[in-house]
Amino acid sequence: MKIQRFDTLDALRGLAMLWMTGFHFVFDLRYFKLVTQDVVRDPFWTWQRTLIVSLFLLCAGMGQAFATAQGQSWPRFWRRWAQVAGSALLVTVGSWLMFPNSFIYFGVLHGLALMLIVVRLTAHWGRWLWWLGALAIVSKFIFENLLQTGPLLPWADSLNSMHWNWLGWISKKPVTEDYVPLFPWLGVMWWGAAAGAWLWRQQFDWLAHPLPQPVQALAGLGRWSLSYYLVHQPVLIALVGGFSLLFK
Structure with missing residues (x-):
């Protein structure tokens, strides 16, 4: 069965890609010491990262809701999942070569x-996804508090270690160039799935409505978001790094 794509969702995903590119451009300028903005600690930049990741995961959740509503088969799902997992492995290898520590x-x-x-x-759990999403997000802050001063303090070292910090229930952020743990981010993706299910039932005409021509380019970018994600940083690093060498 062919799964229908929606330009509205793809355009939102494309917007997230462009926003991410701008953020990474400033990150690379700082890495090569061309600007002084602290993209790691300055709230102006850290909040942008939070919003970019949130938009990206909301889109991913909506995409799963639309795929489920259209009866996407498990083999088709696993093919797409393998592309994401394989790309994650490439990111690990590439980042280890550039940032081994x-x-x-x-x-x-x-x-x-x-x-x-x-x-x-x-994805078929309906309104429960709103509550589950809220619980997943709140759990991050509950565990952070319990691990610092509460009864879970003896477990802090274990949950902060690389073996378990992928859960996100930590009291100390790990040293890594990108960190998107299960909690609280699963909550954002659950909200995306809940919003997608609602749109499918209540606002399908709006969802399928053609976009204005100027926005079509964003939709085209959103349809190739995984490929774009893998390519954009190496290209930016090469351009910014080359520029920094020329003008040192």
């Missing part, structure tokens, strides 16, 4: 690969 072992694609399975299994 802070390589990416559970970034956005790693988290997405795990969350896709969870959301695929639960």
Whole structure:
């Protein structure tokens, strides 16, 4: 069965890609010491990262809701999942070559690969996804507090270790270039799935309505989001790094 794509969703995903590119451009400028903006600690930049990842995962959740509503088969799902998981492995290898002391072992694609399975299994749970999403997000802050001063303090070292910090129930952020753990981010993706299910039932005409011509380019970018994600940073690093060498 052919799964219908929606330009509206693809355009939102394309917007997230462009926003991410701008963020990474500033990150690379800082890495090559061409600007002084602190994209790691300055709230202006850290909140942008949070919003970018949130938009990306909301789109992923909506995509799973639409695929489930159209009866996507498990073999088709696993083919797409393998592309995401394989891309996550490439990110790990590439980041280890460039940042051996802070390589990416559970970034956005790693988290997405795990969350896709969870959301695929639960996408039909309807309104419960709103409550589950809220619980998943709140759990991050509950565990953070309990691990710092509460009864879970003896477990802090274990949950902060690389073996378990992919859960996100931590009291100390790991040293890594990208970190998108299961909690709280699964909550955002669950909300995306809940919103997608609602749109499918209540606003299908709006969802399928053609986009204005200027926005079509965003939809085209969104349809190739995984490929774009893998390529954009190497290209930016090469361009910014080459520029920095020329003008040192």
